[in-house]
Every structure is written in structure tokens, then in C-alpha cells.
Amino acid sequence: MSSIDPARLSAYIASRICHDLVSPISSVTNALDLMDEPGDHEMKAQAEALLHDGAEKAAARIQFLRYAFGSIGLNAGAADIHEARKITDAFVSSHKPSVEWDLQADHLSFSHVRLMMNLVMLAVESLPRGGVVSVRIRSEAGGLTITLTAKGDRARLKEE
Template identity: 50%
Template structure:
């Protein structure tokens, strides 16, 4: 894996900006339309779009702050309810739905950060809709996180699979394929192994051998 730190940071920043642009653009367009002549129904629709855009920006920023920022680097036990809520709010503005199945006793901030990034990877496989099931288990002293993506048109892109293995995708690294690499790095820091495959059951993304943080 040959990627200069400055270029890696630039690609991550570009990816984060991309996630914020869409809801922000919705807000900007709604404000412009509110300032333009129109019927009461049109104004009401603009106000609704403005509220949705504002909620989308807030949900995205809070999610990304945890998934990429310093909050995910803290020691100690993570608040499972909090990072689940942030993830649910983020995915609410996407096409697939989430199902949670967590029986692990305690999760550290690093585990939560990894799960959130694995969800972002799963979203690339369910861009046209589907269901993402998040399963977290204690396996002896280690933890295992498994995300299963099911739907009519779920698809694990080759460049995503390569990035999850730490291999440079064909055509090189870009903001569009850098996030799966960040997911691998996050998993590596927890001592785990990241795998992804597509089979009859759908797309499965699994992190095994995760060391406890608490």
C-alpha cells in the first residue's frame, strides 16, 4: 500500500465534503426558492425540504465526527445507544435500512468507530436499497463484527474489495475509494482482520479478532 500521508488526508477530506454537499445543496436550493415568487403550497414544500436538509447536514456531521474524528480515538467504553443513534440517523437519509444484533458485553470507542466505517462500506453495496444487518459478538477474549447486506441488487464493487485488503484499486486511489482503506486501517489498529465477500447470502463484511479496549 503506497499512498503519501498528505494525499491520503486530502482524499479523506474530499470524501467527507462529498457526504455533506448533498444535504447542504438541498438547503441552499430551498432558500433560493423561498425567496422567489410562488404559491403557498410551493413555499410549504420548500420549508419541508429546508428542514430535511438541515436534519441531513446535522446527522451527517455528527456521524462523521465520530467515525473519522478524535471521538473514536478515546479510551474506555463507548455508549452503544449513542453511536447506534448517530448511525441510524445517518443511514435514514440513504436507501437501505439497518438492523442491529449486538450481544457483545462492552464496546470501546475504536470498536464503534470501526462499525460505523463498516456501515459506510456496506452502503456502497446497497446503493439501490436493501437491508444491512449488524451483528456484534464476543468470541472469547476477542470480538467479531459481521455486516450482512441483503437485497435484490446488492453488489460488492471490485475496487471496494481491493481497498478493504489494502490493495490499490485499478486506476489508483481516489476520494471515491479511500474510505474502505480507512476502514481497514481502523481494523488493523484494533488487531483485527477485515474480510469481504459476495455470495448467495448477499454481501458479507466481517472484522474478526478485534482486541478489547476496555
């Protein structure tokens, strides 16, 4: 297994963050532009809905990316599984796929949660036309097993 240059890894992570924020922030910008235009009440209502949707998606993605890539994964101890699931649900709902959970673990470390979130991100990215991301986590005597399955039309991993 080859290692990745830290500078290249940092560039990949920064690129990923920007990629995930472009769409919802563009929605917010477009909505603000529409609200500045003279127009009917219905158009203003649509602009307001677009503004709320874009802001919610951006917030969900920022929170997820902060957890998945941030320093929280470097903490010792157990992560709050319910909080990680809530953050992941919000992130996935800001994309086309849905997520199904099958959790049978008493606790997860922050590192495990971070790994799971990064796998979820790969699974979501592999489903450009939507589908289902299934997350299965098992705590067994031999350790922890995290399994993700992505099913949907034209599911694929990009080469990069």
C-alpha cells in the same frame, strides 16, 4: 498488505466528507432559493419541508462522520453503544438503505465503534438502490466479532 500514504488517506477522508454533505446542503440551498421566489403557499410549504429534510440529513451525516473519522476514536475506554447506534441509525436513515441491529456485547471501545461505523459507511455506499445493512456484534471469550452484511439490488463495492 500495503500501507496508504497519510496524505492520500487525508484526501480520501476529506473527499468522503464532502461527498456525504453535498446532497443535503444542496437541498437546503434549493429550498432557500424556492422560498425567495414569489409563489403559492403550497410551494412555500414544500420548500420548508425540503429545508428541514436537508438540514436534518446534513446534521446526521456531520455527526456520524465526526464520530467515524474524528479524534473520539482515539480515546481510551468504552464507548456508549446506544449513542453510537443512535448516531448510526440517523446516518443510515439519511440514505436509501435501512439498518438492522444484532448486538450482544457488554461494551465496545471507541476504536471498535469507529471500525463499525466505517464498515457501515462502506455497506451503505455499496447499496445505491437501497437495501438492508445488518450489523452483528458479538463479545465472546476469544474477543469481539463485528460482522456487517449489505443486501440489496445491485449491491457492489466500488473498486476505489
